[in-house]
Each structure stands twice: as structure tokens, then as C-alpha cells.
Amino acid sequence: MSGHVFHPGHEELHGVTVVVDGASGxxxxxxxxxxxxxxxxxxxxxxxxxATAGSDRGSWLARxxxxxxxxxxxxxxxxxxxxxxxxxxxxxxxxAG
Amino acid sequence: MPYDPRLVAxxxxxxxxxxxxxxxxxxxxxxxxxxxxxxxxxxxxxxCGCAAGNARxxxxxxxxxxxxxxxxxxxxxxxxxxxxxxxxxxxxxxQPSSPSMALLRDGEVVHFIHRHQIEGRGPQAVAADLxxxxxxxxxxxxx
Numbered sequence: 001m002s003g004h005v006f007h008p009g010h011e012e013l014h015g016v017t018v019v020v021d022g023a024s025g026x027x028x029x030x031x032x033x034x035x036x037x038x039x040x041x042x043x044x045x046x047x048x049x050x051a052t053a054g055s056d057r058g059s060w061l062a063r064x065x066x067x068x069x070x071x072x073x074x075x076x077x078x079x080x081x082x083x084x085x086x087x088x089x090x091x092x093x094x095x096a097g
Numbered sequence: 098m099p100y101d102p103r104l105v106a107x108x109x110x111x112x113x114x115x116x117x118x119x120x121x122x123x124x125x126x127x128x129x130x131x132x133x134x135x136x137x138x139x140x141x142x143x144x145c146g147c148a149a150g151n152a153r154x155x156x157x158x159x160x161x162x163x164x165x166x167x168x169x170x171x172x173x174x175x176x177x178x179x180x181x182x183x184x185x186x187x188x189x190x191x192q193p194s195s196p197s198m199a200l201l202r203d204g205e206v207v208h209f210i211h212r213h214q215i216e217g218r219g220p221q222a223v224a225a226d227l228x229x230x231x232x233x234x235x236x237x238x239x240x
Contacts, residue, residue: 015147017194017213044194068192068211089213 011035017069018042019061019092021084025050027057028078029069029089039079040086044071061092099176100144108149109173112142115157117169126183129170133204136166136235138227139184142173143195148215152196155215155223164231166200200230207234 013032020028020040030045046069048060055063064070069089099105113119117140120126130137140156143149160169172181174195181195188199194212201207208230215223 015145016216065213067190068194068197069213070192088217090216090218093214 013086013088017089019087019089020078021086022078022082023084024082026082027061028076029061029064030071030073030076032086035083035086037080039077039081040083042076042078043074044069045073045076046070047072047076065089065093099178102176105144105173105176108142108144108153111153111157112140112171115153115160115169117156117171120170120172120180120184121177123179123183126172126180126187129168130184130187130201130204133201135168135203137201138166138169139188139199139201140169140171141181141184141195141197141199142171142176143212144175145196145212148212149196151218151220151223152198152210152215155220156198156227158220158224159227159231162228162231164228164235166231166235198227200227200234202234 011034014034016032017030018032020042022028027048028042028045030042033041033043046064048057050057053060109119118129120129130139138156159165172184174181185193187201187204188206188209190206191199191209191211196215197212198210199206210223210226214226
């Protein structure tokens with residue numbers, strides 16, 4: 001059963017934990033589902049909002065890398081106007097030190 | 098909603114073939130993790146083919162290393178719901194994800210591999226991380 005995929009036919013990032021940079025300055029981390037007209041659909045999402053967070057984005061991401069993604073939203077759509085670049089969380093691993 | 102048990106049976110068998118003990122009830126989890134001594138590898142299994150399809154062979158490869166945990170146990174996320182929830186209480190500093198792996202020594206998490214550290218990586222790369230942790234934290238060779 002190794003390598004068996006239950007969700008064939010999706011985008012390359014489908015099911016991958018990603019970081020979405022928001023135009024508002026918010027950062028969204030969660031499992032990517034798809035990007036469509038409504039925006040980026042994600043699952044089990046943690047959000048860093050610089051207006052309310054107790055730590056800066058880098059510190060927050062470092063904590064996410066070490067302890068995992070806080071699943072604040074089971075499902076979340078980041079509107080297309082808000083959604084900026086998308087990268088794999090694992091690619092930010094150097095933040096964890 | 099859990100998948101059809103027949104569909105996930107091969108994923109369970111892949112774990113037990115490598116010597117992992119399945120914990121399917123809260124009582125099972127408490128019996129193993131409740132007063133754990135020595136080193137224990139907890140594998141949180143998943144139906145996700147992208148990540149779990151690499152995580153299981155990664156663990157199998159790592160367990161062929163001379164140094165390894167004294168026991169290897171597994172719960173199945175999305176299948177054995179109560180057992181998985183209970184197991185996660187023993188690694189509660191870490192956010193839930195599946196698949197994931199926790200290496201515990203005397204009940205304390207000393208190494209954790211999240212799903213995002215498995216995605217997109219081959220089994221050998223993940224196995225190398227595990228072997229490094231085994232070398233660092235495990236002194237026994239019995240599984």
C-alpha cells in the first residue's frame with residue numbers, strides 16, 4: 001500500500017502543508033486543497049495576524065515548524081485578492097534552527 | 098468518517114509486519130504509554146498516500162538499523178478515533194497531524210516528525226532522520 005494515493009488528479013500541492021502569504025500581512029499555514037476562482041482552499045489552517053499576534057511572523061513560523069500547525073480553522077478559503085505566494089512549509093525549515 | 102476497514106487493512110498490516118504493535122483502544126494506549134519506560138516510537142498512521150505512503154516504508158527502513166527503540170506502537174488516525182485521541186494526549190505539546198511520529202524516552206517526547214517533514218520526501222530521507230534520532234536517544238536494540 002506504500003505510495004497509494006487516494007486523491008489522484010489534483011494539483012501538485014494538493015495535500016501538502018503550505019504557507020500562503022496574504023496581501024493583508026496575514027500568513028496562512030495549512031494543507032492545500034485547491035486554488036480556484038474563490039481563492040485558495042485549505043484544511044486545518046493556522047493564521048498569523050500581525051495585528052493581533054503576540055509574536056512576529058518569523059517566530060510564529062519557527063514554532064509551527066517545531067510543534068506543528070495549530071488547526072484554528074478546519075476549512076478556510078483565502079480569497080483570491082488576499083492570496084499571494086504559496087510555498088511549502090518544509091521549505092522554510094531553516095527557520096527552525 | 099472512517100474508511101472501509103478492508104481498504105485500510107493493508108496499511109495496518111504494513112505496520113505490524115515491521116514489528117509495530119497496534120493500539121486500537123484507549124486501554125491499549127494507556128497500557129503502553131501510561132507508564133512508559135525506555136524508548137517508544139509512536140507512529141500515527143494515516144490513509145494519506147502522499148505522506149503515509151512514504152512514512153511507513155521510512156520507518157520500516159529505520160527499524161533495520163542496529164539502534165532502535167525498545168518498542169514501536171501505532172494508532173490509526175481517522176480509523177481508531179478514541180485511541181488516536183488518547184495517544185495524542187501523550188504528545189500534546191505537538192499539534193495533531195497524520196502521519197506523524199514521536200520518539201519518547203521514559204514518557205517524554207525527545208524527537209517528533211510532523212507530516213510536513215514527510216511530504217515530498219522519499220522514504221530514505223525520512224528514514225535517515227529517524228536513524229539519527231535512534232542513534233541519539235535509543236540505547237537498546239530490541240523491538
